[in-house]
Amino acid sequence: KESYFEKEIIDINIIPTGESETQLIGHVIMLHNVTLFKELDIAKTNYIGTVSHEFKTPISSIKMSLALLNNQKIGQLNPEQKQLLDSINDDSDRLLKITGELLNLAQVESGNIQLTIKPTDPMGMIQYAMDAIKTQASQRNIKLQLSYHDTLPKVMADSEKTTWVLINLIANAIRYSYDNSTVYVSVEQIDRTMKFAVKDTGIGISDRYKNKIFDRYFRVPGTLKEGTGLGLAISKEFIEAQGGSIGVESDLGIGSTFFFTLHL
Numbered sequence: 001k002e003s004y005f006e007k008e009i010i011d012i013n014i015i016p017t018g019e020s021e022t023q024l025i026g027h028v029i030m031l032h033n034v035t036l037f038k039e040l041d042i043a044k045t046n047y048i049g050t051v052s053h054e055f056k057t058p059i060s061s062i063k064m065s066l067a068l069l070n071n072q073k074i075g076q077l078n079p080e081q082k083q084l085l086d087s088i089n090d091d092s093d094r095l096l097k098i099t100g101e102l103l104n105l106a107q108v109e110s111g112n113i114q115l116t117i118k119p120t121d122p123m124g125m126i127q128y129a130m131d132a133i134k135t136q137a138s139q140r141n142i143k144l145q146l147s148y149h150d151t152l153p154k155v156m157a158d159s160e161k162t163t164w165v166l167i168n169l170i171a172n173a174i175r176y177s178y179d180n181s182t183v184y185v186s187v188e189q190i191d192r193t194m195k196f197a198v199k200d201t202g203i204g205i206s207d208r209y210k211n212k213i214f215d216r217y218f219r220v221p222g223t224l225k226e227g228t229g230l231g232l233a234i235s236k237e238f239i240e241a242q243g244g245s246i247g248v249e250s251d252l253g254i255g256s257t258f259f260f261t262l263h264l
């Protein structure tokens with residue numbers, strides 16, 4: 001399926017024709033010039049990447065200003081003012097999550113996931129992720145419980161992308177759990193792989209949707225929490241790009257365990 005033209009992108013379809021498989025008359029070759037579509041697609045992907053990148057800086061500085069106000073360094077806040085600040089902070093977190101997802105989506109869609117794989121301490125990534133998400137958990141009185149073996153070897157990983165996946169899985173576990181519950185994070189070595197798992201006792205996922213939730217934009221029908229349906233699709237791409245695998249075990253109404261493995 002090589003392109004005949006130098007700078008054009010051509011979709012080529014070769015269709016055998018005849019009365020039956022044994023009476024082949026010939027082939028119909030269909031050439032479809034998709035250059036414009038591809039160019040527009042690439043431009044759109046680049047645009048999404050640039051815009052989400054530009055969004056990140058102002059949202060981060062809004063969060064920094066909020067933290068200053070919240071620390072009461074600038075003056076005492078009354079309860080109504082505090083509640084307003086918390087609500088602005090939640091909305092900023094949501095915006096940051098969406099821009100992060102769009103930025104990563106642009107990278108995944110361009111087919112150009114840039115990895116820096118090196119021996120990485122698994123506990124460092126988990127600690128960072130748990131730290132990043134602890135306020136979200138405490139707001140709903142959800143406990144984060146970590147279990148691990150004392151001496152874990154390093155794992156071959158892109159630290160930034162793997163940490164992003166961990167944050168995403170823990171954030172989901174919190175979002176789709178009930179208040180006052182516990183989210184369990186664990187890591188264990190199994191032969192030449194490291195298995196990371198995030199377990200919740202939340203709403204769970206029925207069998208018919210277990211595979212679909214890793215598709216882009218898919219959300220289980222009736223899901224009440226806000227979201228984009230992108231986190232798990234990007235997580236899957238990030239883990240598979242590192243040679244690992246990702247999956248879920250879940251029972252509706254009982255809870256879910258999301259896990260992924262990476263090589264040592």
Ligand code: ADP
Nearest residue numbers: 172173176213219220223227228229230231232
């Ligand atoms: P988002 O959560 O933004 O919708 P995700 O790609 O992270 O996007 O998840 C896709 C869907 O999978 C969610 O909309 C939800 O229906 C389901 N899901 C993900 N994580 C969980 C979980 N821990 N428990 C129950 N359902 C989940």
